[in-house]
Amino acid sequence: MESRKSSGKRRHSNNNLLLIVLIGFCILALIEILYGQAQMKVEKERLALAEENNQTVQELKDEWNQIKEGTSVVTQEGESEQPVGGKEESEEQPKVMEQSDKPEDKDDQAKEEEEEDDGEYAMQIVILGDSIMDHDRTESGPAAIIAEACGAKVYNLAMGGTTAALLPGEPAGNDDWESRGLLGVVKAIQGKIDKSIFDGYPAKEALEECDFEKTDYFIIEYGVNDFLSGQIPQSTLMADGSVLNIGEIYSYTGAMRDAVNTLMNSFPNAKILIVAPHYCQVFSGKTFMGDGYSLDYGYGPLVSFARGAGYVYEQYKDENVLFYNAFELSGINAETADDYLEDGVHMTPLGSRVYAEAISRIINKDFYPEE
Numbered sequence: 001m002e003s004r005k006s007s008g009k010r011r012h013s014n015n016n017l018l019l020i021v022l023i024g025f026c027i028l029a030l031i032e033i034l035y036g037q038a039q040m041k042v043e044k045e046r047l048a049l050a051e052e053n054n055q056t057v058q059e060l061k062d063e064w065n066q067i068k069e070g071t072s073v074v075t076q077e078g079e080s081e082q083p084v085g086g087k088e089e090s091e092e093q094p095k096v097m098e099q100s101d102k103p104e105d106k107d108d109q110a111k112e113e114e115e116e117d118d119g120e121y122a123m124q125i126v127i128l129g130d131s132i133m134d135h136d137r138t139e140s141g142p143a144a145i146i147a148e149a150c151g152a153k154v155y156n157l158a159m160g161g162t163t164a165a166l167l168p169g170e171p172a173g174n175d176d177w178e179s180r181g182l183l184g185v186v187k188a189i190q191g192k193i194d195k196s197i198f199d200g201y202p203a204k205e206a207l208e209e210c211d212f213e214k215t216d217y218f219i220i221e222y223g224v225n226d227f228l229s230g231q232i233p234q235s236t237l238m239a240d241g242s243v244l245n246i247g248e249i250y251s252y253t254g255a256m257r258d259a260v261n262t263l264m265n266s267f268p269n270a271k272i273l274i275v276a277p278h279y280c281q282v283f284s285g286k287t288f289m290g291d292g293y294s295l296d297y298g299y300g301p302l303v304s305f306a307r308g309a310g311y312v313y314e315q316y317k318d319e320n321v322l323f324y325n326a327f328e329l330s331g332i333n334a335e336t337a338d339d340y341l342e343d344g345v346h347m348t349p350l351g352s353r354v355y356a357e358a359i360s361r362i363i364n365k366d367f368y369p370e371e
Contacts, residue, residue, distance in 0.1 A: 122151040123367055124214045128185050128259075129221035131160030131346065132278070137202065140349040142356040149360035150367070152216075155206040157185050159198075164222035165232045165255035172249060182222050183249060186259050190266060215270045217363055218263050223277030223305045224345060226252045230297035234308045239300075253308040260316055271320045273362060274313050276306035278326040278355065279333050281344035291334060292327065303327055324362055330355055 125146065127133050133142055133156060147154040162181040166172060170179050177184060177193040185203070187193045189212055198204035226232040235253045236244045248254030260272055280302055282289045289295055292302035306327035313323035326332070331354055332340045332347075340351030347355060 121153040123153075123216040123363075124210075125150065125152045125154045125217045125219060125363070126210060126212065126215050127154060127156045127158050127219045127221065128182055129158035129219070129275075130162045130225050131158070132224065133158035133219075133221055134160045134202075135346050136349075136352060140352060142347075142352045142359070145353055145356035146219075146360050146363075149357060150363050152363075155210040157203040157206050158221070159185075159201055159203050161225060162222070163226045163229060163232060163252075163255075164220075164259070165226055165252050166247075166250050167229065168231055168246075168250065172247065181255075182220065182259050183255055186262050190262070212267060215267055216367065218267070218270055218272045219275060219359065220256065220259060220272060221275040221277075222256070223252065223309060224280060224302065227277065227297065227299075227302045227305050228282075230299075233299040234304050252305055253312055256309065256312045257315065260312065260321060264316070264319060264321075268320075271322060271366065272316075273322040273324060273359070274309050275324045275359065276309035276326050277302055278306075278330050279337070281334075281337055281341065283344055322362060322366060324359055326355065326358070330358055 127143055127146075136142070137156065138144065143154050143156040143158075146152065159180050162179075162184075164182040166179055166181070166183065171177060174187065174192050177187060178197065180197055180201070180203075184193065184197065185207075188195050188198065188207055195204065195207060198207060226234075233244055233246075233251045236246060236248060236251045238244060244251070249258050256274070260274070263270065263272055277292075279292045281291045282295055292306075295301055306325065310323060310325060313321055317323070324330075332351060337344070340348060340354060342348045342351075
């Protein structure tokens with residue numbers, strides 16, 4: 001009798017245990033279902049967010065493509081188009097000159113930029129430079145940002161593909177002058193050469209419209225093309241102490257000094273801001289060739305040209321000449337290149353803003369010294 005009672009109790013206990021186990025499995029199954037539903041909800045939200053981000057990125061890419069449309073790089077002779085410092089496929093040696101699209105493609109943009117209005121300006125600024133100042137003439141470009149930040153009327157005489165110095169073989173006489181570089185622009189300002197060499201370029205219109213006597217600041221920005229040409233020495237004085245048997249204006253610092261001297265003598269009331277070339281990276285197709293510290297085409301790396309600009313400033317710093325060491329102080333470097341440089345050389349809108357705002361601070365601090 002006791003045995004039957006004990007057996008009944010065990011069966012009852014086993015049944016209770018089985019029930020508890022079943023309940024436990026049911027609870028676990030319910031938890032699993034709820035967890036799965038939560039995961040599905042999170043995944044749907046993630047996919048929706050990813051799709052939204054993809055759409056936003058595509059819109060930004062489309063907008064960016066519109067902004068940089070028309071920017072290219074051509075060889076020194078202008079025979080073929082190819083992105084300098086860019087990452088597009090190419091088999092050419094990247095010793096090329098920066099250059100904007102054909103001049104006539106910029107006519108409408110230039111007219112809008114140079115159009116006179118009835119506004120009042122705190123100062124007048126004239127920019128002499130290469131495609132760093134010329135490649136983006138929209139509101140996101142350096143010239144427009146400087147104009148806004150300084151409350152200035154800006155005449156942008158920059159032209160892509162140009163150098164500060166004359167290239168070997170280019171004539172130095174006014175009657176047969178050919179160069180549209182720094183010294184050519186300065187001579188055109190003086191009225192010493194035929195301005196027809198600038199036909200089709202936005203700079204031609206600015207040259208004709210500007211009253212240079214009213215200029216408060218000349219900005220001189222050159223150096224990247226002088227370096228990339230592989231034909232222009234940073235100085236006639238070489239590192240080993242020897243002196244190159246060429247005219248001073250066929251060297252970067254020699255041409256810069258000549259331009260500074262001429263502008264100071266012609267416009268003694270104006271100040272001159274020398275802007276050193278900024279940090280760059282050079283690519284051949286997708287192959288990284290080097291940067292402003294490492295790449296050398298025979299006359300030193302780009303950083304030596306930047307220091308050459310600083311050397312010119314040191315000679316004139318007591319004579320209304322200012323200096324911006326863009327290579328070392330702009331924040332454009334190996335770590336920020338992806339954000340600030342679109343092809344290793346030319347700037348993105350963000351890079352242009354960082355670069356131009358630094359230039360504007362220097363000018364404003366000089367123009368309003370009491371503030």
